[in-house]
Amino acid sequence: MLFVLNISYLLINLILIQFLIxxxxxxxxxxxxxxxxILGLFPNQLNNSNPTxxxxxxxxxxxxAIILSQQNNIKLQQEFINYEIxxxxxxxxxxxxxxxxxxxxxNIIGIIGPAYSKESHFLAPFxxxxxxxxxxxxxxxxxxxxxQIYPSFYRTISSDNLFxxxxxxxxxxxxxxxxNIIYQNDQxxxxxxxxxNKIFNNYNITIINKILFDVQTESIENNNFxxxxxxxxxxxxxxxxNRNYTNLILQNAIDxxxxxxxxxxxxxxxxxxxxxxxxxxxxxxxxxxxxxxLIEPFIDLNNINQTLLNQAFDIWNKYESTTFPxxxxxxxxxxxxxxxxxxxxxxxxxxxxxxxxxxxxxxLNNSFCFNKYFINSNKLFNLINNLHYFGVTGKxxxxxxxxxxxxxxxxxxxxxxxxxxxxxxxxxxxWSSTTNWTLYSPTSLIIWPGxxxxxxxxxxxxxxxxxxIALVETPPFTMLTQQQIKEETNETKLIGYIPDxxxxxxxxxxxxxxxxxxxxxxxxxxxxxVSNNQFDLFIAQTTITAKRSEKVSFSNSIFDNSLRIIIRKxxxxxxxxxxxxxxxxxxxxxxxxxxxxxxxxxxxxLEKQDNPLLQNKSIISLIAMSLWxxxxxxxxxxxxxxxxxxxxxxxxxxxxxxxxxxxxxxxxNLASDxxxxxxKDIVTDIDDIKNGKVAFSRIGILLGSAIEDYxxxxxxxxxxxxxxxxxxxxxxxxxxxxxxxxxIMDAGILEYxxxxxxxxxxxxxxxFGQSAFGIVFQKKWQYxxxxxxxxxxxxxxxxxxNLKRKWFQTTSCAQIYDTSQAMTIQSMAGLFxxxxxxxxxxxxxxxxxxxxxxxxx
Numbered sequence: 001m002l003f004v005l006n007i008s009y010l011l012i013n014l015i016l017i018q019f020l021i022x023x024x025x026x027x028x029x030x031x032x033x034x035x036x037x038i039l040g041l042f043p044n045q046l047n048n049s050n051p052t053x054x055x056x057x058x059x060x061x062x063x064x065a066i067i068l069s070q071q072n073n074i075k076l077q078q079e080f081i082n083y084e085i086x087x088x089x090x091x092x093x094x095x096x097x098x099x100x101x102x103x104x105x106x107n108i109i110g111i112i113g114p115a116y117s118k119e120s121h122f123l124a125p126f127x128x129x130x131x132x133x134x135x136x137x138x139x140x141x142x143x144x145x146x147x148q149i150y151p152s153f154y155r156t157i158s159s160d161n162l163f164x165x166x167x168x169x170x171x172x173x174x175x176x177x178x179x180n181i182i183y184q185n186d187q188x189x190x191x192x193x194x195x196x197n198k199i200f201n202n203y204n205i206t207i208i209n210k211i212l213f214d215v216q217t218e219s220i221e222n223n224n225f226x227x228x229x230x231x232x233x234x235x236x237x238x239x240x241x242n243r244n245y246t247n248l249i250l251q252n253a254i255d256x257x258x259x260x261x262x263x264x265x266x267x268x269x270x271x272x273x274x275x276x277x278x279x280x281x282x283x284x285x286x287x288x289x290x291x292x293x294l295i296e297p298f299i300d301l302n303n304i305n306q307t308l309l310n311q312a313f314d315i316w317n318k319y320e321s322t323t324f325p326x327x328x329x330x331x332x333x334x335x336x337x338x339x340x341x342x343x344x345x346x347x348x349x350x351x352x353x354x355x356x357x358x359x360x361x362x363x364l365n366n367s368f369c370f371n372k373y374f375i376n377s378n379k380l381f382n383l384i385n386n387l388h389y390f391g392v393t394g395k396x397x398x399x400x401x402x403x404x405x406x407x408x409x410x411x412x413x414x415x416x417x418x419x420x421x422x423x424x425x426x427x428x429x430x431w432s433s434t435t436n437w438t439l440y441s442p443t444s445l446i447i448w449p450g451x452x453x454x455x456x457x458x459x460x461x462x463x464x465x466x467x468x469i470a471l472v473e474t475p476p477f478t479m480l481t482q483q484q485i486k487e488e489t490n491e492t493k494l495i496g497y498i499p500d501x502x503x504x505x506x507x508x509x510x511x512x513x514x515x516x517x518x519x520x521x522x523x524x525x526x527x528x529x530v531s532n533n534q535f536d537l538f539i540a541q542t543t544i545t546a547k548r549s550e551k552v553s554f555s556n557s558i559f560d561n562s563l564r565i566i567i568r569k570x571x572x573x574x575x576x577x578x579x580x581x582x583x584x585x586x587x588x589x590x591x592x593x594x595x596x597x598x599x600x601x602x603x604x605x606l607e608k609q610d611n612p613l614l615q616n617k618s619i620i621s622l623i624a625m626s627l628w629x630x631x632x633x634x635x636x637x638x639x640x641x642x643x644x645x646x647x648x649x650x651x652x653x654x655x656x657x658x659x660x661x662x663x664x665x666x667x668x669n670l671a672s673d674x675x676x677x678x679x680k681d682i683v684t685d686i687d688d689i690k691n692g693k694v695a696f697s698r699i700g701i702l703l704g705s706a707i708e709d710y711x712x713x714x715x716x717x718x719x720x721x722x723x724x725x726x727x728x729x730x731x732x733x734x735x736x737x738x739x740x741x742x743x744i745m746d747a748g749i750l751e752y753x754x755x756x757x758x759x760x761x762x763x764x765x766x767x768f769g770q771s772a773f774g775i776v777f778q779k780k781w782q783y784x785x786x787x788x789x790x791x792x793x794x795x796x797x798x799x800x801x802n803l804k805r806k807w808f809q810t811t812s813c814a815q816i817y818d819t820s821q822a823m824t825i826q827s828m829a830g831l832f833x834x835x836x837x838x839x840x841x842x843x844x845x846x847x848x849x850x851x852x853x854x855x856x857x
Contacts, residue, residue: 028063028319029070034082036361037106038066038344039099040337041113041123044087052272054115054243056323057334058137059085062112064315065341068308071315074345076109076352077359081345088114090215092122099123100369108132109361109374110344112337116242117141117188120153128152129370131377133384135344137336141191145402152377154384154398156336156343156391157297158409160192163268164199166411166431167238167295171205173437176458178206178785179236179266180229182220184213184245192240208234213241218248226256233782235263236458243269259288260449264456267294270331273416273423289416289423291449297332298412298430299393309392312338332393339391347383351376412440417447459786463510470526470535471498471517474728476752476807477541480517497807498539501558504799508790522704527552530776538776541746543706545771553784554774556791558800562767563710564747565683566754568735569762583669592634595658599630602651602839603643611644630655636663647843654838683742685765689715696721700731700743707744710769732758752808759813 040062043055063083070080084102088095095114102108111127111134114120120139127134128151136144136155144150145159171179181196183189193210200207209228212221229237239246246269253259273289317324352360365371374380388397397406413429427440448456471478471494478498494515502513516535518526523542530538531551543561544554581589603626607614614622629639633655643652683694701711701722712718723740725731732753734740742764745753750763775791777784794800 029067030082034079035107036076036079037082037084037108038341039084039086039102039108039111039113040341041086041088041095041099041111041115041119043115044089052243053270053325053331054138054333055087057325057331058115058337060316060320060323061312061330061334061338062341063319064312065338065345067315067319068311068342069345071311074349076348077361081348084108088116088119090116092119095119096122096126099126103130103369103372104367107361107363109348110135112341112344113137114139115333116186117144117191118186120144120155121187124150124153126370130372131374133344133347133380135340137340138333139188141188142195143187143191145404147400147402150403152381153403154340154343155403156339156393156396156405157333159404160195161199162409162433163295163411164192164196165433166437167196167266167268168199168203168205169431169436170295170413170429172203174455176236177204178208178234178458179238180209180211180232180234181207181238181240182211182213182249183240184215184242185221186215188242189213189215189240196238196240206234208232213245213249215245218245220249220252225252226258229258229263231780231782233460233780233785234458235456235460236266237263238266238268240268243271247271254288257288260291262449262460264449264458265292267292268296270294270296273425290418290451291447292416293446294414294416294425295411296414297336298410299332299335300410300432303390303394304392305390308342309335312392335393339393339396342391343384343387343396346389347380347387350383350387351380354379413437413446415446457786459789460782461510462783462786464512465783466512466514467536468514468516468534469502470529470538470540471515472521472523472526472540473517473519474541474749475757477749478517497559497803500803500806501794501800502539504794505787505790508793509786523706524548524704527776530778533778536777536781541749541773542776543746543771544774545706545709547709548706548776551779552776553779553781554776555784556788556795557772557774558791559748559773559804561771561773562747563686563707563744563769563771564750564767565686565689565742565764566731566735566745566750566761567683567742567764568738569754569760583666592658592662596627596630596634598839599634599651599655600626602843603629603648606645606648606651607643611641611648613641634659634662636660650841651839654834657834657838683764686744686768688765689742689744694741697723698739698741699723700725700734700740702726702728702731702743702745706771707746711744714769732761735761748804748808755811755813 040059042059042062043052062085066081066083074081084106086095086098086102099111110132111123113134113136114123115136115138117139120134120136121141121144124134124144131152133152133154136153136157138157139155140157140160140163142159142161144153144155145161147153171177181193183193197207197210209232211225211228213219214221239249241249246267250259250265250267250271253265259265271294313324313327313330348360354360360376362375364373364375382400385398385400388395390396393409395405395407398404399406411431412427413431414425415428416423417426418424419426426444428444428446429437430440431437445453446455448454473480476496478494478496481493481495494517502515505511506513521529523540526535526538526540527542527548528551529535539558541559541561542548542554544557548554584592600623604614604622607626608617608622609615614625617625625641629641629643632639633652636659643649683689688694689699696716699711699722701708702725711722712720716722723734725734725743728745728749731740731743731745735743736758747763747767754761754763775787777787
């Protein structure tokens with residue numbers, strides 16, 4: 001019981017202490033008699049149970065500067081400078097109204113603030129009208145830099161264009177080329193977004209998604225935050241919002257589980273880690289912020305007025321120690337606030353030092369704020385433009401051409417790291433316009449999402465992702481084969497250029513391929529299936545075309561392609577010196593030669609004694625004249641002598657019969673061969689097809705293909721006058737069956753088909769219609785960039801060339817098929833039988849005539 005009471009007592013004390021800390025109203029010294037005041041504008045903290053450092057720290061350093069001027073006895077017209085505080089609430093009309101009331105009732109000689117750019121845009125013209133300077137400590141909109149538009153406006157913090165340059169150089173350092181940006185829909189967000197977009201374009205950095213945060217509803221536009229990021233092709237998320245909105249967006253991201261390790265978040269505004277729910281309870285929750293990066297202005301302590309800074313801190317700690325966090329934890333905007341206030345104080349001091357007897361602080365028409373005007377405004381602005389000194393944030397110096405400090409601000413990169421199970425921002429890199437990004441200390445390291453030390457890619461990873469991949473069977477890109485796994489067990493396996501490519505990509509990227517072999521669909525139909533999200537990828541010999549790119553996107557080239565004409569092979573293309581012999585077969589020529597020699601022998605035997613022309617001839621002359629008679633008679637020419645004996649005349653009849661049939665057959669067959677040879681290769685290149693050398697109806701074109709698009713665009717002018725082909729196998733069949741004379745095919749496939757399978761088909765002419773094959777996927781596919789990078793890596797390493805050599809540069813067509821229709825010995829058997837009978841009769845007749853001589857012997 002006592003233990004419970006003690007616990008209750010401790011809890012009550014803790015609650016009271018927290019209440020006192022939040023509700024305590026510290027007493028800063030004030031000089032009620034002073035009429036000269038500076039107005040400070042700070043974000044509203046009164047209705048916020050957890051006031052931000054932007055409001056608390058900045059207000060404290062503003063007051064410290066005023067008190068320090070009093071301690072240094074800085075007086076204007078014998079009066080110390082006093083201050084007024086106005087809490088802003090994001091309502092511009094309220095801010096203007098409250099400012100007007102204060103200025104109407106007090107001699108406000110300058111305004112420090114406001115915090116936000118939209119407020120500065122609204123109040124700067126008002127300050128110009130009444131002739132007093134307005135110096136902001138955190139308004140960074142680049143449009144506020146124009147001194148011609150805002151002549152009374154100054155700021156001690158750099159504009160967003162310098163910030164954007166620092167961010168760009170960070171992207172270049174990490175080799176990031178894309179990101180998503182979340183920005184708020186006000187002047188700060190929109191103008192900052194435009195500045196970043198302009199600089200990113202100069203450095204070829206792509207903004208994938210521009211996500212708008214509505215400051216009115218305090219939510220992401222269209223409420224599709226998670227889906228936008230998950231479908232984005234970049235893992236980098238750049239947050240261009242102020243502190244309050246940054247906390248809201250991060251809390252939303254925590255709830256949606258889209259922080260680490262899925263995405264790399266870059267913040268441009270500091271956040272309160274304790275204000276985020278569900279983070280500090282467990283180490284698993286802490287990991288959600290692990291690797292998050294913050295980029296913010298940085299104060300280089302080597303180039304500041306340390307004495308001035310120490311004096312300001314001492315005053316703050318003296319009068320409001322409950323809010324003083326320690327010298328290492330003061331919000332940098334508070335330091336810019338002090339320099340803004342001190343700049344105005346020093347300028348007023350110099351202004352009044354030039355007036356010895358007259359008043360330096362005078363206003364016209366004091367009754368109403370809009371009618372009020374500071375008489376010495378031009379002199380005061382000139383003093384601000386020419387004043388330079390070292391403040392607590394570095395060198396303070398302005399000129400009359402711009403509202404920004406001449407010397408820019410450094411930036412620091414802080415990385416959320418988990419140390420002893422605590423989430424902390426750890427400084428890692430610093431940036432200046434002269435040194436770019438360098439290490440904060442020699443031991444500084446960035447802990448990336450997933451506790452990795454390796455700089456991550458901006459592209460989402462495919463590791464472990466299931467991809468639905470559509471394929472089509474087209475040798476040698478994709479083929480089916482039977483592979484024996486066990487005895488009497490066969491398994492169908494995909495082989496070819498495409499399956500090998502998928503294996504390479506899988507090994508590199510770690511995705512899980514779910515392959516589907518598509519049949520009875522055209523390429524365009526499968527492309528539509530990808531567009532309709534039925535498949536993630538379509539990997540085949542798919543030509544990249546402008547028309548297809550309207551529906552889907554393509555990867556980098558996986559195969560450099562061109563078109564070529566395919567026709568039936570002409571086996572007689574080479575010069576043939578013995579072409580005239582082709583009407584007869586070799587055996588027939590030998591038989592004819594034998595008949596000729598046999599006839600020569602018979603003529604010598606039959607005519608030597610009875611033919612006066614052959615009598616008294618030598619053996620050689622006798623044989624030559626007999627051979628001459630045989631050849632001349634067979635060729636149909638005849639000889640210059642005649643055979644005199646009856647047997648010789650009968651032999652002549654046999655030779656005439658041979659001549660009649662053989663010459664006629666030879667002439668007809670030779671004419672046929674020459675005609676066929678002349679008619680072959682009527683198509684030599686694509687120009688022959690364009691010029692109509694082949695009937696368009698005898699040109700086979702594959703339907704639903706890029707080749708059909710080429711034909712309609714380049715040849716027929718959109719007219720479907722070709723022979724329609726449904727698949728590539730039909731092309732080969734129609735050519736071989738003489739239904740079509742030519743077709744157009746991809747050169748790679750044609751090369752394989754004519755070298756490996758259809759040896760009696762061939763390609764003709766030079767390549768034309770150069771194109772490329774790419775992998776098909778949906779538009780804005782989030783993995784597009786990482787896939788293209790891997791394909792380029794395969795090309796650069798020579799892997800794609802190796803695949804091409806493996807599947808395309810081999811041949812098995814060693815045999816040449818002879819299609820000649822030469823006359824054979826079998827077709828002339830009857831003729832030679834007739835000749836043999838006649839010669840036999842001639843021999844018998846010769847023997848009959850010589851029977852008396854034989855008897856005498």
